[in-house]
Amino acid sequence: MSLFVFLDLDGVLNTESSQRYWSIVDPEHSAIKLDSEAVENLNIIMKMYEPKLVISSTWRLQFKPAILKEILLANGLHIPRPEELDITPHHPPIGSEQGRGNEILAWLKNNGSPEHYLVIDDESFDIREQIPKEHTCFVTGGWHGHGFSKWHVKHAIEKLDKMGVPQCPQCPQC
Numbered sequence: 001m002s003l004f005v006f007l008d009l010d011g012v013l014n015t016e017s018s019q020r021y022w023s024i025v026d027p028e029h030s031a032i033k034l035d036s037e038a039v040e041n042l043n044i045i046m047k048m049y050e051p052k053l054v055i056s057s058t059w060r061l062q063f064k065p066a067i068l069k070e071i072l073l074a075n076g077l078h079i080p081r082p083e084e085l086d087i088t089p090h091h092p093p094i095g096s097e098q099g100r101g102n103e104i105l106a107w108l109k110n111n112g113s114p115e116h117y118l119v120i121d122d123e124s125f126d127i128r129e130q131i132p133k134e135h136t137c138f139v140t141g142g143w144h145g146h147g148f149s150k151w152h153v154k155h156a157i158e159k160l161d162k163m164g165v166p167q168c169p170q171c172p173q174c
Contacts, residue, residue: 003051003165004117006088006104009059011122012139013038013075015147034075038147042120043078045156050080050168056104056121060087101130116165118156120148134159 007013013034045051055068063071069085079085088103089110104119104127119131122139137156139148 002114002116003049003160004054004111004114005045005051006054006056006107006117006119006121007042008100008121008123008139009034009055009057011141011145012057012120012148013042013077015145017146032071032075034071034077035147036076038149039076041148041150041153043076044153045160046078046080048157048167049160049165051118052081052084052086053079054086054088054107056088056100056107056119061090099126101127105130116160116163118159120152120156134162 014032015035015038017035046053053072055065059068065085065087068087069079069082072079072085073082086107088100088107091099091103091106100121100123108114108117117135119127119136120139121127121136122141122145124136124138127136137152137159139145139152141147
């Protein structure tokens with residue numbers, strides 16, 4: 001039984017506070033720095049459930065999957081099967097009331113309609129009409145917030161447990 005996590009980056013792992021901090025530490029912006037606390041929190045889910053990661057963020061339009069994988073791994077994100085990292089298809093226009101939700105639905109349809117998936121995003125306007133709420137974990141505060149927090153970890157675990165998704169038996173968090 002596979003679990004798929006659809007991940008947005010801005011507002012989830014990339015926050016205003018992390019960018020403000022890194023602009024002081026790394027003024028040349030030689031590397032993309034994500035919010036280390038948000039990454040650490042998401043790693044709890046990534047290690048507990050070992051999901052396949054699908055990037056639904058608009059970053060997938062700027063970076064090829066191999067570069068996205070490098071960015072995430074360089075920032076400490078645990079990706080159980082990095083070779084399987086995928087992206088959702090692009091169905092313009094982005095920002096429409098159904099954009100990202102329809103892209104996630106298209107990915108699900110093209111990949112056998114798996115029943116175990118979780119969408120982690122900071123914006124609901126283009127997802128809530130297409131994706132059932134039991135499959136969503138919305139990170140409030142957006143870009144100006146604190147990203148994926150301990151509360152979101154608890155919320156995600158509750159949803160995954162209700163779906164009957166088994167936890168990794170070798171996981172140190174289990």
